[in-house]
Amino acid sequence: MLTNGLVVDLQQKNMKIALIGYGKMGRAIEDIATKVGHQVVLTIDDPDFDAETLKKADVAIEFTTPQSAVSNIKKCADAGIPIVVGTTAWYNDYNDACDYVLSKNSGLFTATNFSIGVNLFWRITEMAAKLINDYDEYDAFIDEVHHTQKLDAPSGTAITTAEKVLANFGRKNNWVHHENGIGSSTNELELSVRSFREENVPGTHTVSFKSDIDTIEITHTAHSRKGFASGALRAAEFMTGKSGIYTMKDLLNE
Ligand SMILES: NC(=O)c1ccc[n+]([C@@H]2O[C@H](COP(=O)([O-])OP(=O)(O)OC[C@H]3O[C@@H](n4cnc5c(N)ncnc54)[C@H](O)[C@@H]3O)[C@@H](O)[C@H]2O)c1
Known part of the structure; x- marks a missing residue:
């Protein structure tokens, strides 16, 4: 169901989220996540963070820069939590990132657009x-x-x-x-x-x-960032407890 452009049928299951990247998208996701009853347990906006801190989250959502995405994917795999990546322009390293995630039996969800x-x-x-x-x-x-x-x-x-x-x-x-x-x-x-x-x-x-x-x-x-943010949250709900490599095709059952 859509209300004022905000997708409100996200499942209410109190996910613990780590937001990696606390810029325009990170803040838009936090806004919706807290409204639907999820918890943002960690916001990271600096490249020098310890992967150990990620362990308190069920899932990470990453919107940073093309230079940071792969390193953040690897940190989440090291911490054993699935990651949803919205950052674009790092896809030359996609296969390398997938191999790393699979080698750690962790999870990765990517989309160049979550709307x-x-x-x-x-x-x-x-x-x-x-x-x-x-x-x-x-x-x-x-x-x-x-x-x-x-x-x-x-x-x-x-x-x-x-x-x-x-x-x-x-x-x-x-x-x-x-x-x-x-x-x-x-x-x-x-x-x-x-x-x-x-x-x-x-x-x-x-x-x-x-x-x-x-x-x-x-x-x-796009009239706002809400469509991207709610799609990324849906992907995070989908990824909680999962390992493997996923895209929007899996979420939308295409
Ligand atoms: N897939 C989608 O649907 C979608 C939608 C919108 C934007 N994007 C992409 O998401 C990315 C971020 O967009 P934005 O508008 O939020 O940008 P932004 O510049 O507003 O925010 C990025 C934030 O990441 C932080 N950051 C940089 N390196 C970091 C690191 N290594 N670890 C943690 N934090 C770090 C920066 O300090 C900044 O606050 C861009 O690549 C953009 O193209 C994707």
């Missing part, structure tokens, strides 16, 4: 790309807009969106990034992903299919 709406947007994008692929007059593009403090570009969500278009739109074979929307690809096999940075934008992603005569657009606009 249920974005996961629906991805499903719609896959269907649209597959359908429009049959009409040669259409080209495909992706645009993303985020707040100016965002460290990575393009966003993890834009990269996942690009991967979903590429898997279903046979005329493109790789994506290329255009920072600040500057430049465009002249190679028709390339899928252009343009990033823009503007004040106070939680996250907007648009997939466009353009022909000479019209444009079909699919846009997801």
Whole structure:
């Protein structure tokens, strides 16, 4: 059930949560977690913390920086608690992180975007790309807009969106990034992903299919961080007591 944009059907089971990263997302998660009866037993906002302290939590939720994510994943595995990771732009080290977590019989849940709406947007994008692929007059593009403090570009969500278009739109074979929307690809096999940075934008992603005569657009606009925060909490509930590697597909039963 959705009330004022806040997902309120989280299970009330008094989880003990360690928040690793106490910035915009960490605070948004704390706000919802305490409202639904979970306990935030630890907030960590400094890289030099002792893995032992994590043991008082049932699960950790990590929203930090691309440089910190893998080390935090390993600390949680060492402490034997499952971790939910929202940080983006560290995925080149994904296999290494998974191997480490599995070697410690611990748990890892990752998502480049925890919002249920974005996961629906991805499903719609896959269907649209597959359908429009049959009409040669259409080209495909992706645009993303985020707040100016965002460290990575393009966003993890834009990269996942690009991967979903590429898997279903046979005329493109790789994506290329255009920072600040500057430049465009002249190679028709390339899928252009343009990033823009503007004040106070939680996250907007648009997939466009353009022909000479019209444009079909699919846009997801986050109105706040609540969708990401409640999705991360759902993932934490799902991970409590679990080991192994999971993604949103497991949570949404896709
Ligand atoms: N997956 C999603 O749904 C989703 C949604 C929003 C943001 N994000 C990603 O989450 C990350 C954080 O976003 P944010 O908006 O909260 O950023 P933020 O800058 O507001 O907060 C990050 C916090 O992490 C702290 N930090 C840095 N290194 C640390 C470490 N090693 N250990 C503990 N704390 C550390 C910083 O001091 C800061 O307070 C980014 O990578 C962003 O792209 C993902």
